[in-house]
Amino acid sequence: MEEVGSGLLDRLDAMQRVAASAPGGPLLIVAGPxxxxxxxxxxxxxxxxxxxxxxxxxxxxxxFTRRAAEELRHRLDGLLGPVAEDVTVxxxxxxxxxxxxxxxxxxxxxxDFRIADDAxxxxxxxxxxxxxxxxxxxxxxxxxxxxDDLLTLPVxxxxxxxxxxxxxxxxxxxIFVDEYQDVDAVQYELLRLLSPADGNLCAIGxxxxxxxxxxxxxxxxxLRFSQDFTDARLVRLNRNYRSSAPILAAAVQAIAPSSxxxxxxxxxxxxxxxxxxxxxxxxxxxxxEADFVVRxxxxxxxxxxxxxxxxxxxxxxxxxxxxxxxxVLYRTDSQAAPIVDALARANxxxxxxxxxxLRDRPGVMAIARELRHVTGVDGALPARVRLAxxxxxxxxxxxxxxxxxxxxxxxxRTAVDLLTPLARRxxxxxxxxxxxxxxxxxxxxxxPRAEAVTLLTLHAAKGLEFPVVFLVGTEEGLLPLRWPGTxxxxxxxxxxxxxxxxxxxxxxDRLYVSHTAxxxxxxxxxxxxxxxxxxxxxxxxFERLGxxxxxxxxxxxxxxxx
Ligand code: ATP
Ligand code: MG
Numbered sequence: 216m217e218e219v220g221s222g223l224l225d226r227l228d229a230m231q232r233v234a235a236s237a238p239g240g241p242l243l244i245v246a247g248p249x250x251x252x253x254x255x256x257x258x259x260x261x262x263x264x265x266x267x268x269x270x271x272x273x274x275x276x277x278x279f280t281r282r283a284a285e286e287l288r289h290r291l292d293g294l295l296g297p298v299a300e301d302v303t304v305x306x307x308x309x310x311x312x313x314x315x316x317x318x319x320x321x322x323x324x325x326x327d328f329r330i331a332d333d334a335x336x337x338x339x340x341x342x343x344x345x346x347x348x349x350x351x352x353x354x355x356x357x358x359x360x361x362x363d364d365l366l367t368l369p370v371x372x373x374x375x376x377x378x379x380x381x382x383x384x385x386x387x388x389x390i391f392v393d394e395y396q397d398v399d400a401v402q403y404e405l406l407r408l409l410s411p412a413d414g415n416l417c418a419i420g421x422x423x424x425x426x427x428x429x430x431x432x433x434x435x436x437x438l439r440f441s442q443d444f445t446d447a448r449l450v451r452l453n454r455n456y457r458s459s460a461p462i463l464a465a466a467v468q469a470i471a472p473s474s475x476x477x478x479x480x481x482x483x484x485x486x487x488x489x490x491x492x493x494x495x496x497x498x499x500x501x502x503x504e505a506d507f508v509v510r511x512x513x514x515x516x517x518x519x520x521x522x523x524x525x526x527x528x529x530x531x532x533x534x535x536x537x538x539x540x541x542x543v544l545y546r547t548d549s550q551a552a553p554i555v556d557a558l559a560r561a562n563x564x565x566x567x568x569x570x571x572x573l574r575d576r577p578g579v580m581a582i583a584r585e586l587r588h589v590t591g592v593d594g595a596l597p598a599r600v601r602l603a604x605x606x607x608x609x610x611x612x613x614x615x616x617x618x619x620x621x622x623x624x625x626x627x628r629t630a631v632d633l634l635t636p637l638a639r640r641x642x643x644x645x646x647x648x649x650x651x652x653x654x655x656x657x658x659x660x661x662x663p664r665a666e667a668v669t670l671l672t673l674h675a676a677k678g679l680e681f682p683v684v685f686l687v688g689t690e691e692g693l694l695p696l697r698w699p700g701t702x703x704x705x706x707x708x709x710x711x712x713x714x715x716x717x718x719x720x721x722x723x724d725r726l727y728v729s730h731t732a733x734x735x736x737x738x739x740x741x742x743x744x745x746x747x748x749x750x751x752x753x754x755x756x757f758e759r760l761g762x763x764x765x766x767x768x769x770x771x772x773x774x775x776x777x
Contacts, residue, residue: 237448249680250452276305277393324358384414459491566670682723
């Protein structure tokens with residue numbers, strides 16, 4: 216293995232360095248959870264720009280969520296300094312929007328086209344009835360596109376215009392895609408158009424964390440990367456920096472029956488012999504399960520009654536555990552309420568991550584419509600309008616909206632809290648701000664520093680890590696999820712197992728799984744069995760927790776690790 220003598224790559228391990236410093240051409244990085252994907256991707260971009268004289272403006276980094284794009288941008292800034300601004304970083308939708316804005320002439324859209332909001336789409340649907348063709352033409356007549364259009368229209372443009380394709384290929388000669396396992400058909404086609412078969416396309420991801428097929432993602436694109444792209448180089452990252460050895464061993468066993476990665480390996484970088492086993496609690500009821508979570512949080516954080524935050528200890532080190540180190544994960548949103556209630560009764564602060572889009576929050580789109588109205592963006596004025604003498608953030612701080620678009624005072628209060636930071640991030644550019652709203656910027660109520668226990672669905676937990684994780688409701692019917700009267704097929708089960716794997720691998724130091732004997736599902740209380748996904752994990756990796764649930768130190772788990 217060739218060592219790269221650059222200081223930039225010093226913070227990477229040997230395989231991460233191989234990936235970051237690989238030569239041009241198609242590159243697929245297959246990397247499991249906790250192996251440092253973002254770290255590797257950002258270092259590769261920085262290395263290419265700083266050491267190999269690649270121009271930052273020739274680089275395009277694509278992610279799936281705005282939050283992930285911001286994280287990438289932030290880390291690139293740290294590595295490259297001001298030139299990082301020249302790297303194009305965005306989501307697939309923002310990339311599509313850029314291409315559309317630069318080529319409205321070819322689409323028949325007006326220069327100041329805008330993205331339809333929910334009200335616009337509902338109105339168009341009501342008028343169009345069942346006629347999808349008609350729906351589109353109604354939007355077009357009003358100079359609007361919808362979210363799907365942001366991908367399909369650029370693809371259609373590029374498909375028909377080889378010169379345009381070449382222009383973008385010249386502009387973005389280096390393309391990087393994070394979470395490639397979640398690509399869907401139209402995103403894939405866009406990538407194929409932007410990158411030649413032998414182009415400098417670097418895709419990074421983990422097929423075993425593909426959990427979005429219900430949204431049209433197809434892990435098949437990941438698996439056939441080397442057929443699609445010429446002489447693709449493959450680098451695997453197997454060293455996991457996140458989880459203790461018992462947690463990692465349990466996770467690797469859990470994914471084994473459905474793994475899409477040949478010889479799936481995850482080698483623990485952390486080898487603390489004192490690391491606790493995975494706690495397993497069999498609850499009698501949902502209330503009992505919630506009590507178990509509260510009791511354990513109490514023990515970990517140390518006496519909720521006096522709310523001392525300094526008595527928790529991890530792995531025998533005298534590290535402090537606080538509420539913000541703890542996450543409770545579940546398969547369906549409906550499982551959150553009993554846990555939230557029980558924690559609240561014990562005076563434990565909680566924050567629940569909402570993965571909703573901002574635009575779906577009450578009042579937000581009304582505010583956006585009103586803003587358009589008062590600033591003239593929805594009229595004959597050009598789209599790029601700044602608010603005279605007032606930044607967008609200031610405008611929200613002192614709303615003087617006239618209410619003609621259905622904005623209620625309580626909407627303004629919610630929107631000011633949520634929106635002001637987004638407005639700031641948009642550089643006070645109203646057009647960018649409205650596009651962010653329309654392209655589904657998530658509400659990210661989650662504050663990593665908040666002194667609160669975090670509650671999340673498994674889907675929302677992707678990419679995150681916490682010192683302590685509870686995975687509740689590990690029961691047949693919930694994991695894998697089953698709707699009444701239906702039987703999930705093999706592919707659906709495999710996806711549920713990947714979701715389970717995502718959940719287990721969020722934990723750094725302590726992991727607890729729990730299941731209850733009875734639960735109300737679909738309107739009636741039923742007996743429940745533990746999830747069959749638990750059966751494939753070696754019993755020796757679990758510590759069965761009884762009524763006096765609490766972390767105990769294992770004696771012999773090292774013998775049982777793979
Ligand atoms: P996921 O698939 O869950 O999104 P990931 O591959 O993106 O995981 P990261 O979140 O980037 O993993 O990294 C996991 C943890 O490992 C982070 O806390 C990161 O700082 C740490 N880490 C990654 N690489 C190294 C390294 N070379 N040395 C030390 N720590 C590292
Ligand atoms: Mg990640």
